[in-house]
Amino acid sequence: MKKFWVLFSLFILPLVFYIFLSKGIYKYSNLPILTENVLDLKDINPLSTASFSENLSIVCFLGNEINTAKGSMFNLNQTIYKRFYQKPFFQIVVIFPEGTETEYKGAIEELSAYTDISKWNFVYTNATNINTLFNSFETPFKLNENFYSENAYIIDKELRLRGRKDDDDSTDGKLYGYNMKSISTLKNKMIDDISIIYYQLKKSAEKEKRRKREI
Secondary structure, three states, rough: HHHHHHHHHHHHHHHHHHHHHHHHHHOOOOOOOOOOOOOOOOHOOOOOOOOOOOEEEEEEOOOOOOHHHHHHHHHHHHHHHHOOOOOOOEEEEEEEEEOOOOHHHHHHHHHHHOOOOOHEEEEEEEEHHHHHHHOOOOOOOOOOOOOOEEEEEEOOOOEEEEEEOOOOOOOOOOOOEEEOHHHHHHHHHHHHHHHHHHHHHHHHHHHHHHHHOOO
16 A cells, blocks of 8 residues: 555656646637737827837726826736736836826836836827727727726737636626736736736747748
8 A cells, every 4th residue: 555655646646737737738828819900009199109019018098097097007017017027028008198198207207216117108199099999909898087997908919809708707708808906816817817828929939940940
């Protein structure tokens, strides 16, 4: 009996763990596409220096109510930005209503005092452009009267909205956005989902390298 448990711990248990891990990687190695052909920032403003194309973008619409916006910015910065800002292609894009530049200047300076904000992009545009961009995400949500959404959204390099189709906390299982007011949502869902996309990018790059070597 003692030999059995030794063999079990040395050979069988690691094998079971590997099979479990492999199935987990398979299950979570593909983050669903919920919306194709999201508008790029350059589509609503040709002069924009920021773009979703060829970037992994975390997009939020923070409106013109600065106290609400500051809380959302802080949560995103502490939970998401600081974890991923050194990764390739990563950026956070904040959409503000035109005319709030002075109002938000202090909040951005406060953010930059303890964070390298080089991967934050702050975009100011008019109400029409904000609504047009947001509507292109094709979510079941609406911006409030201040052009604010409590959710942050993941837009991949191909201008596609990514999320979940089997989320236990969503009515139809579809998770279009991640509530910035909920640290647990950002930690337990958004971090995992961004990591999945980077896993996919890594695997795609490895596949492309193998293909080139075979040519």
